[in-house]
Amino acid sequence: TQPAAPAPAPTPAEETPAEEPPAEETPAEEPAPAKGDNILKVGGSGYDGVFNPIMSSNVYDGYVVDLIFEGLVTLDAEGNYIPNLADWEVSEDHKVYTFTLKDGIKFSDGTPLTAEDVVFTYTTIAHPDYDGPRSYAVSGMKGYKEYHAGEAEEFAGVQLIDEKTVAFTFDEAIVSNIENFGYGILSKDYYGFEDYATFTEKNNAPMGSGPMLLEDFAPKQHVILDTNTNYWDAARMPKIDGVLIVEVSEDTILSALESGQIDLAQPQTNKDNLDTINAMQNVSPVTYLGNGYTFMCFETTTPPFNQKEVRQALLYALDRKEFIKAEYKSEELASVGMAPISPVSWAFPEEGLNAYDFDLDKANQLLDEAGWEMADDGFRYKDGEKLYVKWLIYTESTWPGTLAGMAADTWKQIGVDLFTDMMDFNTVAELTMDAQPADRPNNFDIYTMGFSLAPDPDLAGALFDADASAAGGFNASGFRDERVQELIQKGRTTFDQAERIKIYDELAKILNDEVATAIVAYRNEMWGVNNRVKNLDISTYLTWVSFIHDVELE
Amino acid sequence: MRKQPILQVKNLKTYFHTDSGTVKAADDVSFDVYPEETLGIVGESGCGKSITCMSIMQLVETPPGKYEGGEILFDGIDIMKASKRQIMDIRGNQISMIFQEPMTSLNPVFRVADQIAEAIMVHQNVNKKDAEEQAVDMLRKVGIPNPERVARDFPFALSGGMRQRVMIAMALACKPKILIADEPTTALDVTIQAQVLQLMNDLKDDYQTSVIFITHDLGVIAEMSDRVMVMYAGKIVELADVEELFTTPKHPYTIGLMKSKPDMSTTGDRLTVIQGNVPNLNRLPSGCAFHPRCPYVMDICKEETPDLRDISATRKAACWKVFQEKEVSYE
């Protein structure tokens, strides 16, 4: 189970099925190769072969990109941005970021990485023909509109100062602007283009400054990377000879781990898998809390969910502890969700949130209060309307089904007529977030999805932002609250962390009470790692790629 | 008397055990075939003519068929007990057979020459080229114009008459001692039938072959055979020299058969008919199988089955009436 997300190391708030698509499996390799080989073997699936930091749109390609390319900044284990290729300074008004490249940086072909390459990378994203998914990284910068529309020759927001220095100017001062600088830098000489089509042709032949080189890519079979012996930072030269990524289906991943065919893989998080890994002699599990949550969005503009009591009642009537036991088979691997902030974040409120523990009486009481009365047929009615709920469920992941399966039983007991509609993820997205707000009441009452978060707790554009309720925005609930809007805006423009903690504390409490969108659970991520792999310490903010410089194999 | 018979069939019994009962297709059939003679077999559809002859070549499919008993002596061998090899050697070499349907009896996917040459190669130990030459010769002998070209044709390109000639060529390719012709002209037109019959007569003399000629057409039988055997419901009912049989038929069935067929000389308003239907072989009446249709039926006919007895030196019959009044003359 992996988050399907864009490639850059700093992952912005990601809207994805928190689990991964269904029938993806794939081939890979074979019986354990000769002992003592010094290649890290990673299992996974879903590589599309778009190995370009500004084009890739899935996590797996992202891993490869991050091994081959390096960005200006990167994350540390606490989720803070630290210099990578460059050090930076921010202007007083927090609008201008000036990056100064470190010395001696070279691409793998030996040419030096200069400020021009940085400018090239960012102007390419703004190029009128650009059809990749990174536009937002530059769209907040000065002069983007003009340049992108082809009206300006130059991209004013990206300024080449000297050979080592670049300045980026934003229109607005926002805390999370720094997140835009994690994308790998492309070589202008290598990628430089006449037309945009020739640029994309190089997706399969990446060239960057990172510690690895692409050696071979066989679609749906494997990606092979060799260590870049030319790597510019000799001190951080990888200690392994390369990385072999094999496509293994989720269904068989555990067996592949056990047999030593792969060293590293992320099976679906649940106790069965955890136990299986624990029982393996050569493999150990790594679990950590993910930076994200699963949620359940109510359509709040029309009955029944235009009443807060109904939303709360239904949440009370859903035994999420049992759900966690059913889906993850252990309470250790997930916890009941309360606020749209991950518990890993500094912004997560210490206390004062309602966990909506399973309580049918309370649920009944709330529904009674809200005017929904139980009729003889076992369902509740208000103004002649049945308490009918249409829940859209996508089938790429199992958890929405499990959750709805449990709701089907307990909600029936409180008089809810639940209809679950199964479809694929895209269809759910189309009917909810991508639909016009006016159509949404017809399309659904509830839908469920997962959400991965960026390190910064900024809530703008997310589930509760009224501005994000247009078609294509993430707030499909139609929820609008002035105070919430105010706090969201304040949160992203306040640069003092203590101040921000207070802001997010208040926000969390309001949202927890309103439950326009209920946070279902915080999940752990789980990896299986072969014991021969040393110095690999995967955590919330650091993927295995982050340890490429340190990892050692026995 | 005559020469030694080259083929003796004694008490042949070939049955089919089907879901709806046992079909006695050949029931206690005995007859001899002499060198260079033509033995005609007549009888209505389903009376066991083909099965009798196929039994001689052991070609009845088992199952569903079953040889229930009897002997078939050929060349000192009892075919019924012969080994597979012996049978292979007899088939197509000593005894060969032409089937009723020239349209379906040739394999549609092989060329004419291949099909003839195949038989020659198996039995005469010659190479393919020689065999094919012989095949073309055979085609010429059976009067096929342009035999080299026809040899390269597939059967579907030939007309019915031509195919039947090919069948004859194939059957005679190894100069068999006995040729069994199972209704070889039934599917052909009158003028073509005349061609084929003449050809058979000519070739028979050339090759000094004995022929067993099956047909249900009395006219053809009269022209082709030396002796005639009449079958009814799996049994031989009468066996005699051809002229004797046609001029003085004895068995009521033979009589009826001859009268009911309009001849070129038939006059009058109505045809004489044999009443009733041809019996179903798995539901035969008791006694003489013909008794329900027989105008001369007696009590004994209903109970006991008459066996085939010599009536005179040249004639056998199986009929109580005939046995009783050996010299009876029918009208």
Next chain:
Amino acid sequence: MSDTTKQDALLRVDNLVKHFPIRGGLFKQVKAHVRAVDHVSFEIERGKVLGIVGESGCGKTTLGRTMLRLTPPTDGKVYFKDIDVFAQNKEEMHKLRTKMQIIFQDPYSSLNPRLPVSEIIGEALMQHKLVENKTEMMDRVMDIIEKCGLFPEQAFRYPHQFSGGQRQRICIARALVLNPEFVVCDETVSALDVSIQSQIINLLKEMQEELGLTYLFISHDLSVIRFISDQVGVMYLGEIVEYGDKKQIFDTPRHPYTEALLSAAPSFDFEKIRTHKRIILAGDIPSPVNPPSGCRFHTRCPYAQPLCAEEVPEDTVVEPGHRVRCHIASGKITVNR
């Protein structure tokens, strides 16, 4: 063409032509025609039997079918009691159908295996509203069944429970139940056992006499034709090459083909077998797609002369009611027989 036009002709066939197109090529265009029936004329008097003989593929069946308009004609006319059969509209034809019937050759494929005999026979009665209700229908069916030599209790059985001869009786009953005036018998007895053939021929004859029927009797068996017909037409490659009274055809055949046919027919008259010298025609019947030029028979004719390949012989009336299509008969060539 025909010598005299008799007043009481029930059916008159005038220059009937039926060609079947053969398609081929890229656009399935018509490449050639099978000349199944080519300019055939004759007439049948009420209560008489016209026998048609000829070899396989010469167009006998097509002739019968086209006359009944079971297949659309290419050209020519057929008059049934002065009604132009081909000019009738759907409605009128529907009515006319009850007057003209056909009995087929194959007793196995000519009965619908899924219907009981009573339905097979009675269906048309209901269709044409010749009966008021089922009871009346059953009455009519039972009548005809008995007439055709079957038993009433057999009326509810299915065709597979009958033998070939009995099936042919059912077919006859089906055709006759409508009280037709004219019946085409297309090789009606060819597929039957020898001993059964005579039963059916007798039945047909009885019915003809009893109901005053007129038959077109198609067969390739000369002896059957000779027995049943009043007039005989000899067909060769879509044409009637000789036409006349039974006596004329069988006793004084004028066309070489008729002669050959007669001489080729097997017989069990031993006098004849011993003395008779057969005329055996060489070669096969040519294809009706590209019939030989001139006289169509010239390729197989023992008397053929160059003229025969060039000129199409005319119908020649050699004696009243007897016409021949041959250059010898018309006196254009002479041969030594």
Next chain:
Amino acid sequence: MSTRTDIVNRRLLKKDKNVESFWANVFKQFKRNKLAVVSTYIVLAIVLACIIVPMVSPYSLEQTDTANRAQAPSRSHWLGTDNIGRDLFTRLFIGGRISLGIALAVVTLECIIGIVLGTLAGYYGGIVDGIIMRISDIFLCFPFLIICIVIVSIFSSGPATLILTLSILSWPSIARIVRAQILSLRELEYMEACEALGISDFKRMFRHLLPNVMAYIIVYATLGIAATILTETSLSFLGLGIRFPIPTWGNLIQPARELVVIQKYWWYWMPSGIAIFLTVMCCNIIGDALRDAVDPKMKR
């Protein structure tokens, strides 16, 4: 006359035992095949169980028994429970209802479409035939499974979608069978006799042609049910057919895609796997036996 009336009356009042219709004959032939008879009983038993079990079961479709989650078969749950504690015995038979129901619906629908179009094409020929056959070509050349996937994954995957999809994709085979049969039947002399007797088009099609094609259709339908069950379960197994919470035999088996489930939770997938296999095999056996019974060529 009176005997005749007798006969008619006897016939109208009760069956005359001398009369053996085609179907009676088929039935007789069919009964000879013991394996097919046993299969018929098995299928009947399965169908009956699918109807009855959910009605008498103490558990309902949604009911979760959280205390006994993922339990192996026991006295209270004969086939165990799934990961949220639903009774798998009950779900197996509800799933059977759906799977069998879908198969039946699909086959019925495709037969109706196929028969109508096939009859029209075969009977009228010419342009009608040309158009219908071209359309059927289009459907025959669709990459079947992939189109199914496109449709069911794109549109809401209720049983109705699946039924429509499968039947629309599979009618051409029936239409072709019917057309071919009618083309050859049309040549039979009894069809010509119909023409000569002036029987109407309608009666000719529905009284003379169709009943003769029916036997083949029934054979096809039986085999079609087997094939449809396989297709439906394959789609469901891929997660593309009918989806939770409606159980079908296919999606009941789906958890087995994980090796862990195969190894640890045999009762999740084994029963439905066996049910599919058994039903499909029995339908195939019945279909084969029917074909032998219907087609005298294959008779023993």
Next chain:
Amino acid sequence: MRTYIIRRVAQMIPVFLGIMFILFLLLQLAPGGPSNMLMDPRMTVEQKEELAEKYGENKPFYEKFFNWIVDAAQGNFGNSITHKKPVTAVINDFIGNTFLLSSLSLLVGLLIGVPLGIVSATRQYSAVDYAATVFALIGVSLPAFFFALLLLKAFAVDLALFPIFGLADPLLRKADWLTRTLDKAHHLVLPVTVLGMTQAASFMRYTRSSMLEVIRQDYVRTARAKGLKEKVVIYKHAFRNAMIPIITLLGFSIPGLLSGALMTETIFSLPGLGKASVEAVSQRNFPLVLGINAMLSIVTLFAALIADLLYAAADPRIRYD
């Protein structure tokens, strides 16, 4: 013959257009478009809109269809959205593997099914016949995925005799030809077994009934009457004729084979077209969906044509013009 082929190919065009038209119609009705899948959550509504525009999602459906046809006629099937490269290149990546799997399975199916069918037909009602019939019955009744799972569990997991996934060991990619071939074979054993057995079962059933029919034909009896050995009679005379309908089955089994490959590829994690197409559908990667379907339709259409031509080659009675 040539005109026949030309006519058949000409007839394919409307059929092909019909298929693609219906497919377009379906995709048009599909909720969600390719741009959905690529969306980075931080993209603004306008940016998404712009991308949708770039992918041509907003054009009217007939215009899309027409453009696609025109481009396709020139061999341009567009770019796969997720792979960011031409559809033809993506198909090219996968088709070889699918082809390998399908053709091997077909071969296995033929090699097992046909002889088994012959033997069981010639010894009808013998023990061999019953065994073979039961085998075939199980083969057509056992769901392929179920069979695959059982094999996977038994041979790959429990006994660890075969690899669980994949088509080749990437570490051996530079090894010599023989090693690589053996490695590939090792990976293919289980998938080919699954797909091959299903094929074998249907070939066996078909061969058996075809042989049963042919064995009763007159010309087989003629062959026996010539004194030929039973083997020659069966394998030369009978089988040559029984083969003719099998050839037709062969043509018709191609599309089914590809569908079967899809299931098998999914379960055994093989890098083939089947997987690629399922993924393309769920990602709304319409150009790829269209490309794959276009290719499969063309393969199907040509398979039918080739089956007909082979039919004519096998059966001299058939002449097309």
